[in-house]
Amino acid sequence: MTAHSHPQLTKNQSMVFGSLSEAGGPLTAYAILDELRDDGFRAPLQVYRALDKLVEYGMVHRLESLNAFVACSHKGCSGHGTAAFAICDKCGDVREFMPDEVVQSLKAWTESNGFALSRTTIELRGICKNCRKVA
Template sequence: MNPRPELTKNQSLVLRALDAADGPLSAYTILDRLREEGFRAPLQVYRALEKLQDFGLVHRLESINAFVACCQPHEHGHEMIAFAICEKCGKVDEFCDAAVQERLGTWVRTHRFKPAKTTIEIRGDCAACAETA
């Protein structure tokens, strides 16, 4: 495992905000939560998020334009990452699946495609929300 990178103050604050959140946060929600820490502009948040993503500490959920802290930093490298996103309560589960990764890998090799990143997002109801429906 790679050692944790040295984070700037802003990066540490953004990561801490995501770690403390009950679900994914938009950049503007992060900005609102960090105003008392001196954050004044969205660019401050976006720069910190970009570096945290580069370090593998944060993921962007593209379908909902929000961010979550990585549940296993540096464990997955650039492999396939999947997220189950509950549309009712906002809970996000991060997971890797070897069978899905192998199937996608076979397709990639067969078609000589060079992926830059593979992220799968499944949206629906988590088990708890499905029970109450």
């Protein structure tokens, strides 16, 4: 497996990823569970296990400030670097972006402070352009 291919997903992983992709936005683990009950899912752990793997593969991101998960918005969905999220508190829309400058700055901080970085969370909360117009 190269940095830009996916591992073969298991049935459960595929279903969870499918659910998130179709949703086109963030879902909580329990929302996914509800979606997949008809497909035989019975317990939270089935969802959490699949999500763990999908996050590990970079295909799904966890939104810490929502306790929710979202399919990565990039085509290949795999192996790209740190992402940031702008989350609209009105419509719930989540926009993923890749703020290279930001990532570089944070990396500089970690290096000059001897911090071995493993994971970065960047989440912006506010009101999206569209909702501002409507208001």
